[in-house]
Amino acid sequence: MWVFLNDRFVRKEEAVVSVFDHGFLYGDGVYETIRSYGARIFMRDQHLTRLRRSAEAIGLEIPIPHSQWPGLLHEAMRRNEVGNDRVDAYLRITVSRGEGEIGLDPGLCPRPTVVIMTKALQPFPSALSRDGVSLTVAKTRRNLPEALSPQIKATNFLNNILAKRESIAAGTFDSLLLNWRDDLTECTISNLFFVSGRTLHTPALDCGILDGITRSIVMTLAQEEGLPVEEGRYQIAALRQADECFLTNTSMEIMPVSRVDSFPIGNGLPGPLTRRLQARFTASRTRFLESVS
Numbered sequence: 001m002w003v004f005l006n007d008r009f010v011r012k013e014e015a016v017v018s019v020f021d022h023g024f025l026y027g028d029g030v031y032e033t034i035r036s037y038g039a040r041i042f043m044r045d046q047h048l049t050r051l052r053r054s055a056e057a058i059g060l061e062i063p064i065p066h067s068q069w070p071g072l073l074h075e076a077m078r079r080n081e082v083g084n085d086r087v088d089a090y091l092r093i094t095v096s097r098g099e100g101e102i103g104l105d106p107g108l109c110p111r112p113t114v115v116i117m118t119k120a121l122q123p124f125p126s127a128l129s130r131d132g133v134s135l136t137v138a139k140t141r142r143n144l145p146e147a148l149s150p151q152i153k154a155t156n157f158l159n160n161i162l163a164k165r166e167s168i169a170a171g172t173f174d175s176l177l178l179n180w181r182d183d184l185t186e187c188t189i190s191n192l193f194f195v196s197g198r199t200l201h202t203p204a205l206d207c208g209i210l211d212g213i214t215r216s217i218v219m220t221l222a223q224e225e226g227l228p229v230e231e232g233r234y235q236i237a238a239l240r241q242a243d244e245c246f247l248t249n250t251s252m253e254i255m256p257v258s259r260v261d262s263f264p265i266g267n268g269l270p271g272p273l274t275r276r277l278q279a280r281f282t283a284s285r286t287r288f289l290e291s292v293s
Helices: 022-026 044-057 066-079 126-131 158-170 213-224 236-240 272-288
Strands: 002-005 008-011 029-037 089-096 113-120 133-141 174-178 184-187 191-196 199-203 229-232 244-249 253-260
Touching: 002 066, 008 066, 022 089, 029 044, 044 066, 044 089, 044 213, 066 089, 066 113, 126 253, 133 158, 158 174, 184 191, 184 199, 184 236, 191 213, 191 236, 199 213, 213 229, 213 244, 213 253, 213 272, 236 253, 244 272, 253 272
Parallel strands: 133 174, 133 253, 199 229
Antiparallel strands: 002 008, 002 113, 029 089, 089 113, 174 184, 191 199, 191 244, 244 253
C-alpha cells in the first residue's frame, strides 16, 4: 500500500507519525472519508469543502491548496490499483495539528500532518440491504453541540466508539444515539431517516448531528420523487411507530433498518419508499460524481 504523508507518497511501512503528534496525543485533527464509483470520486468537492470547513472551525490551516487535492486523490488510487473498472476506492484524508511539544496550545505545532490512505471499498453484504439491519439505542448520549460542534468531523471519535461498543455487546449492526433532550440524532457513522405515512423524517441539524453529504442527496432525491421531507425533533416513540427506517452514509448509501432494540420497524422488512429511494439513488448517482477530465 502507498500512503501520502505530508508531501510525498511512501510505502505503508514508512508511513510513520510521531508520538508527539497532537492528533495522537489529543485527537486534535479533522478527517473525511470519500469513495469512488470506478475511477470517478463521489461528491469530491463537497467532501473537500467540508474538510476545509472542519479545519477552519478548529483553527487548523490545511497546507495543501484546494486545486491540488483531486490530483493527489487520483494518484493515491492509481498507486494502490483501486478506483478503476474492477474495484471502487475507499479514501480517507486525515489532517492533524501536527508534531509539537506536549501541551494543549495549538501554537506548539508548527506544521500540520496530512495523510491520504486508500484501499478497495468493501461493499456491505447484500443480505443487509435485502433484510435490513438492527439497531441498539445507546445509553451513551451524543455530545452537546455547544461543547463540540457536530459539524466538525474531528478525529476524536470517542463518543461514537463508546456507542459502538454498546451495539457490539448487543450483537446489532450499530447504535442509535439520543441527545441531551432524548431526541433522536444519528448512528455512529450514519444519518437516520424514517417514514411515517408518506412523509420522510430526519432529525434536524440542531439535534446535534453531522450534516451528512449523502443525507443531503437523499433529501433532494425524495423531493424530486414528490415525497415530503421534514426535519425536526423526534423521540424514540416516533421511530417505534414508523412505517420504515433507513440509514445513510457515503459507503453504505441507503441501508434499511428492520428493528430497533426489540421493536420491529413497520412489518420488520425494508419498506416500499426505502426501496424506491434506493433505486432512485442508484439511477441518479452519476449526477454526483466528479466530471470526466
